[in-house]
Amino acid sequence: MKNFRIYKLLAFLIMLVISACDSDDEVIYVSPSGTDLVQASFTYSISTTDPNVILLNNTTQGSGDFTSEWDFGTGDLVPDEPGLEELRLDGVGSYTIKLYVTNTAGFTEASETVRVDEDGVCPNSVCGGGDPSTLKGSAKNFSVGTIVRDNRLTGMHDEVIRRDFNNITSEYQMKMNVMYPSQGTYDFGPSDAIVDYGVANGIDVHGHALIWHNATPSWVENFAGTDAEFEAMIRDYITTVLERYKGKVRSWDVVNEAIEDGSNALRNSVFRQRMGDDFIEKCYQMARDVDPDVLLFYNDYNMASDSGKRAAMFAIADRLKTLNLIDGIGAQLHISYNGPARGEIQAVVDGTVSRDLLMHFAEIDIRTNPEGNSSVTALSSERALLQKDKYKELAEIYTDIPTANKFAFTVWGLKDNESWLLDFWGVPDFPLLFDDNFNPKPAYEGVIEGFQ
Numbered sequence: 001m002k003n004f005r006i007y008k009l010l011a012f013l014i015m016l017v018i019s020a021c022d023s024d025d026e027v028i029y030v031s032p033s034g035t036d037l038v039q040a041s042f043t044y045s046i047s048t049t050d051p052n053v054i055l056l057n058n059t060t061q062g063s064g065d066f067t068s069e070w071d072f073g074t075g076d077l078v079p080d081e082p083g084l085e086e087l088r089l090d091g092v093g094s095y096t097i098k099l100y101v102t103n104t105a106g107f108t109e110a111s112e113t114v115r116v117d118e119d120g121v122c123p124n125s126v127c128g129g130g131d132p133s134t135l136k137g138s139a140k141n142f143s144v145g146t147i148v149r150d151n152r153l154t155g156m157h158d159e160v161i162r163r164d165f166n167n168i169t170s171e172y173q174m175k176m177n178v179m180y181p182s183q184g185t186y187d188f189g190p191s192d193a194i195v196d197y198g199v200a201n202g203i204d205v206h207g208h209a210l211i212w213h214n215a216t217p218s219w220v221e222n223f224a225g226t227d228a229e230f231e232a233m234i235r236d237y238i239t240t241v242l243e244r245y246k247g248k249v250r251s252w253d254v255v256n257e258a259i260e261d262g263s264n265a266l267r268n269s270v271f272r273q274r275m276g277d278d279f280i281e282k283c284y285q286m287a288r289d290v291d292p293d294v295l296l297f298y299n300d301y302n303m304a305s306d307s308g309k310r311a312a313m314f315a316i317a318d319r320l321k322t323l324n325l326i327d328g329i330g331a332q333l334h335i336s337y338n339g340p341a342r343g344e345i346q347a348v349v350d351g352t353v354s355r356d357l358l359m360h361f362a363e364i365d366i367r368t369n370p371e372g373n374s375s376v377t378a379l380s381s382e383r384a385l386l387q388k389d390k391y392k393e394l395a396e397i398y399t400d401i402p403t404a405n406k407f408a409f410t411v412w413g414l415k416d417n418e419s420w421l422l423d424f425w426g427v428p429d430f431p432l433l434f435d436d437n438f439n440p441k442p443a444y445e446g447v448i449e450g451f452q
């Protein structure tokens with residue numbers, strides 16, 4: 001592909017020279033025809049008659065003339081024909097399909113990774129199959145995720161992650177206060193380790209979270225410059241991070257938890273104060289501008305238990321969707337064994353599916369001690385089974401989502417004694433799928449049963 005780039009660059013430079021020398025008596029610089037770049041974009045679907053065939057749809061929109069060429073994963077360029085392109089992918093493996101769109105201003109590209117297993121092209125690029133006694137092996141065409149830290153990627157953590165999960169989210173090391181601790185100085189040590197681990201093990205990485213009021217470094221809270229400089233700084237940050245992980249991080253939570261508790265108004269964060277009420281749209285646009293292929297999510301909590309908050313969240317999603325800036329909704333599911341009710345969780349799914357968005361069951365943990373009883377010392381077998389039922393219910397609801405809207409079912413932690421909830425609530429609890437020694441709990445079986 002390098003050759004293609006060099007060829008395009010040469011053509012572009014020659015055009016610049018021609019336009020600059022096009023006058024007899026004076027050399028005037030003329031920007032080549034004044035046109036803008038046209039952003040390449042495409043979608044694909046799996047043929048209903050042949051599971052090894054995909055239909056590629058060039059969805060590039062742009063004024064003026066442009067040409068489109070495909071690279072079907074071989075490195076050769078094939079001109080785009082009118083209508084859908086049929087592409088047969090026979091061998092098991094992973095294919096990177098690219099579309100290049102060129103006009104006088106230069107060229108842009110879009111790419112998609114398509115995975116193929118013995119049954120054909122895998123919907124959502126997540127292949128089913130595998131050991132059905134594991135979480136990921138029992139999930140069909142969606143990912144099962146967990147959180148990681150850079151110092152929890154070896155030993156039993158590594159074993160369990162690779163056995164049960166095919167998606168990872170950084171628990172806190174891909175947030176702004178860690179990646180961008182002081183102005184002009186990024187620290188990508190931990191985030192690189194996490195992303196490299198995902199790439200090396202064929203595990204998708206979900207980026208979490210670019211903008212979150214709770215993980216904003218103090219230099220950003222107290223930013224010394226003007227509002228315009230603040231916005232430029234945020235653009236630089238989003239651009240730097242997305243460029244670094246382009247092609248390695250499959251999806252990002254761009255803005256996390258923007259809705260205020262109680263009022264359901266926009267939280268009055270430093271981002272809103274400095275960039276305006278449309279700061280969310282601005283941040284998603286910045287992300288899209290860098291990487292049109294990465295999946296962009298809006299993520300928030302209490303969406304099931306609070307119908308007002310749910311409506312506020314869908315209003316944000318609708319605005320982003322109109323601008324074609326959002327791919328999915330992340331519903332944090334920090335819930336309890338006794339609520340919210342199934343119907344309330346289903347309402348989050350229904351609103352997401354009706355908007356044609358991907359549904360991420362994100363940040364799942366299920367409290368067994370919502371009463372906050374500090375004298376609890378162990379998980380009773382009664383509560384363990386009630387917790388299992390709730391995990392199973394979540395897994396059933398997720399499994400019933402239409403394939404096209406599935407994304408990932410992500411638990412917020414591996415084993416009980418590593419749950420953030422212990423600190424957050426300050427009382428004992430047992431909210432995850434594994435006990436302190438990595439033994440699967442009844443909850444683990446509940447998830448597998450729910451995935452059937």
Ligand code: XIL
Binds near residue numbers: 172209332363420
């Ligand atoms: C939590 C992490 O688990 C903690 O380790 C960290 O100190 C604070 O953040 N909602 C979110 C997550 O979106 O990022 C939070 O994670 C939990 C609540």
